[in-house]
Amino acid sequence: MIRSMTGFGDAAGEIDGVHYALELRSLNNKYFKAVIRMPEQIAGLEAELESALRKSVHRGSFTMTIKMRMSDANAASRVNDEAILAYLDHLETIKSKIDDNNSVHIDLTQLLALPGVLQPAEDDETIMAKARGVLKDLLKDAIVKMNQMRVVEGESLAADLMKHRTFILERTEQVKQRASVVIEEYHDRLRSRVDQLMARAELSVGEGDLMKEVAVYADRSDISEEITRTIGHLDQLEQIIGRDDAEPVGRTLDFLAQELLREANTIASKSNDATISRAIVEVKSAIDRIKEQVQNVE
CATH class of the missing domain: 3.30.230.40 (Imidazole glycerol phosphate dehydratase; domain 1)
Structure with a gap:
């Protein structure tokens, strides 16, 4: 959960x-x-x-x-009797010194605004x-x-994440199937090109030499490990989303999204096939949406 x-x-x-x-x-x-x-x-x-x-x-x-x-x-404030009496005594002293005609009046209500007179209950x-x-x-x-x-809201996020996970898995399976065909197609293209060039020069190339070239290409473009790791990450993603406990998983999901993107970038760099490249573009787009969603997962 x-x-x-x-x-x-x-x-x-x-x-x-x-x-x-x-x-x-x-x-x-x-x-x-x-x-x-x-x-x-x-x-x-x-x-x-x-x-x-x-x-x-x-x-x-x-x-x-x-x-x-x-x-x-x-809420009613309490009048601090001692404070107001102290103010009054001080004012009376001042009044006796400056007011011989008793023309100065003390407004008691004004004294309430003096510091310390009104205190909370x-x-x-x-x-x-x-x-x-x-x-x-x-x-x-x-x-x-x-x-x-x-x-x-987490349930909605989980449903959306599973939708993207399913999409990525489908595209990864397509890439896996296509990868096995790419080597055969490369062999056929290479054989056809070599035959054309050799016919013009009236030369021949042994099948062994041709297979070495195909083997080098196959090794350089091998994406089986990346596909295996991608499927493994997707399985782990499903397990985390389906957990019943309330442990935080946001950081783990964010890490998995980064790993998925790393594998996708590696596959894209190794493959020269247009079909695989298109599929990886779609995979990377889905991974970006996962990265956005997991930013809001605890």
Whole structure:
């Protein structure tokens, strides 16, 4: 079973009057990369959440977005009495020095904007302690949903990869059959050409000398090993796609695609036959499509 690296999952929950919402998106990447966006009050949980995510996935680019909304009672700020009294004492001292006619008035509402006067109902440590458990549970639920989507898309990828694999195998079998005919055709062409040249010169060439030339050509254009390795790679490709476990196979598939392309290039360089060349062009095109698809396989 192969899984795509593209997916989405979300989860939401509420505890102690605080509503949490978590969204998780994944895209393809050669390595693991996580970007986490969350409120500043709970930013200290970023490392824990990234570690939990890393244990559940293997590679890909992940974006986690966390939103937190408090109820009115929890969101209300607390007035720091000591801070505002300290400001008032200081202002009264200044007022007594510059205001003999009592023309200066102190607006208490303006004092609320001063640093340290308004404080959150709960400090960040308390908020993080409450959020830690619920966010980890929400992350688990979001990962489950994301992986379900990745499996569904992975099934489509597997079907497409198998289609290209079948096409390459068919063309490889055609090349294999054609390769055995090419040597015979070369022998016939060489015999005909030599006979024409020798007839003009009234000379003759022994069959042994002709067979040596054919043998050299056959050895130079032999592609049997490349065909055998290509079929072996295709068999391995089928086995990997048909696996039932959830182990990542994207890197292995990418390696096989590179090996298939290497064998195809070798066959193309060895063969001077137009039919084989056309078949290899089609094979290389199918391999390129496989390489594109496996970039999104985990």
